[in-house]
Amino acid sequence: MLTRPCTFILFILWITMAQIPGQEDKEKTTALKDLLSRIDLDELMKKDEPPLTFPKTLEEFEYTFNEQGQLRHTTTGEAFVFNAREDLHRWNQKRYEALGEEGYGVMVLNPNENHLEVERPAKPTPLPSSEASDEPAEKRECKHDRESKKKRDFYEKYRNPQKESETEQIPIRENGSPEEHLLYVWDHFVSNAAARNVFIVAHSYGGLSLVELMCQREAQVKDRVCAVAMTDSVHNIWHQDASKSIQEWLQQHCRNWVSSPEPLDTPVEPMLPDCPRLSAGTERHELTSWRSFNSIFQFFSKALQTGDEYEESSNTVTTRSSHRTKHEHNHDD
Structure with a gap:
């Protein structure tokens, strides 16, 4: 009778001892988490x-x-x-x-997408007439020919998937042409941007759109744009009625890398007195932007450096002028 109480007491003691290490580990874990929370890993x-x-x-x-x-x-x-x-x-x-971070925020325009193409709803197929059996033989033969044509058209859709469905074009609001698209982006985005210096790369018809933009927003473009790099541009300052002041600005702030067999950056005889033309190092129109990539950014960097030097020079002149005016005013007093 004495063995059972002793066994019970020992069993309770074993459970208690087993619980103590678990509680200690839990307290240690909590303390470690608290310590780690106080450590700034970045620091x-x-x-x-x-x-x-x-x-x-x-x-x-x-x-x-x-x-x-x-x-x-x-x-x-x-x-x-x-x-x-x-x-x-x-x-x-x-x-x-x-x-x-080269200090550039990039905005890519898509001036060639001036409308959306959506699938035109299919026309409902007319139900067969109940009087078909009473039609004359000539009429039934014509109907047979029409059905044969429908079958041929049906199989043609699989041979030429582009003809599978008819589409209609929905114009995009205020983007009816590349020129209108560029004007919209300028008025709503570029002119409101925080960027101090704007650089433009205009490929092909993009050069024509840029000249058109200058004809309509000349003062704004001159104030915000630091340099323009055209690549095989198709603009024409005479046909677009560009003013003399626009022509002079393009001469100073624009370069046109054109398709040519000459090495990259080789001067090319200008067709019109607007901006200097340089070889893009390729005769393929679609590769002119890529082949002149490095030259374009060197041109941008130089234009930015020249602009900063001009701005510092202008600030210095203004400061000296203000100081001289103040000195003369005090002397007169």
């Missing part, structure tokens, strides 16, 4: 990393795009390496992000 990673100061331009990074459009190091010719410094993932990521 911990910053401890041994270099300063997050990076170049501002692609050239300062010593990278450029080659003729195949690939990003390569200007000295070694190697592709971009993400892990420039081992065990510094945060620094490498920030460097990668800085490289990706």
Whole structure:
């Protein structure tokens, strides 16, 4: 009779001892979570990393795009390496992000899409007439020919899927033509953008649309646009009645890379006195933008640098003029 109480007491003691380590582990886990919540992992990673100061331009990074459009190091010719410094993932990521920022926000226009094509509802098939059996033989033969034609058309749809359904065109509001499209985008987006310097790449008919935009918004374009790169543009300043002031502005701020067998950037005899023409290094019209890619951005960079120097010069002149005026005014007093 004494063995049962002893066994019961020992069993309770074993359960109690088994619960104590579990409670301690739980308390330790809670304490560890509390400690980790107080640690700023970002600050911990910053401890041994270099300063997050990076170049501002692609050239300062010593990278450029080659003729195949690939990003390569200007000295070694190697592709971009993400892990420039081992065990510094945060620094490498920030460097990668800085490289990706060339200071450009890109807006791509689609001036050739001026309408939407939607499938036209199929016409209802007329029900067969109850008096068909009473039709003359000649009429039944004509009907047979029409049905045969329908069958041929039916199989033709599978041979030529483009004829499978008829479509109708729905015009896009305020985008009835490429010129109207560009004007709409300028008035609603570009003119309201926060960008201080606007650069434009106008391919083919895009050059004509740009000249038309200048004819209607000359002052605004001159105030916002820093440089224009045309690629095989089809504009004509005479047919478009471009003013002399527009022609002079294009001469100074625009370049047209045209299809030509000459090497890239070779001067080409201008057809009209509007903007200098350079060879795009290809005779294929559709490749002129891609082949002149690097030259275009070098042209943009130079135009931006020239504009900044001009702005600094203007500010300096204004400051000196203001100082001189103030000095003369005090002297007169």
